[in-house]
Amino acid sequence: QVQLAESGGGLVQPGGSLTLSCAASGSFLSRYVMGMGWYRQAPGKQRELVAFIPSGGSANYADSVKGRFTISRDNAKNTVYLQMNNLKPEDTAVYYCNVPYSSPPTFKPTMYWGQGTQVTVSS
Numbered sequence: 001q002v003q004l005a006e007s008g009g010g011l012v013q014p015g016g017s018l019t020l021s022c023a024a025s026g027s028f029l030s031r032y033v034m035g036m037g038w039y040r041q042a043p044g045k046q047r048e049l050v051a052f053i054p055s056g057g058s059a060n061y062a063d064s065v066k067g068r069f070t071i072s073r074d075n076a077k078n079t080v081y082l083q084m085n086n087l088k089p090e091d092t093a094v095y096y097c098n099v100p101y102s103s104p105p106t107f108k109p110t111m112y113w114g115q116g117t118q119v120t121v122s123s
Helices: none
Strands: 003-007 008-011 018-025 035-041 048-054 069-074 079-084 095-100 110-113 118-120
Touching: 003 095, 003 110, 018 035, 018 095, 035 069, 035 079, 048 069, 048 079, 110 118
Parallel strands: 008 118
Antiparallel strands: 003 018, 018 079, 035 048, 035 095, 069 079, 095 110, 095 118
């Protein structure tokens, strides 16, 4: 079991910055964590991938956030961060932390989600 606790959302003006954090806890083994990432869901829209950093791999980003958002991961703390710069009104959404976990005996991936944190970009 993986529990995810997000923090760092809020209200920010266009052009501003925010940093989201997500700490993983529970009875899991880090070696079975496939990666850590962030999704978002705006009102009336489907949940979409924002950024993901696979275990042992390079980060990937949605085209809409490339050059503005940076995902990073502290493996010692089981924490993933999302640094968001030059925020735009269209970035307004609930942001969800995501951890896919694949463990024996089946190694069938299980997707764990945080409760979500609201990010609102408005003047």
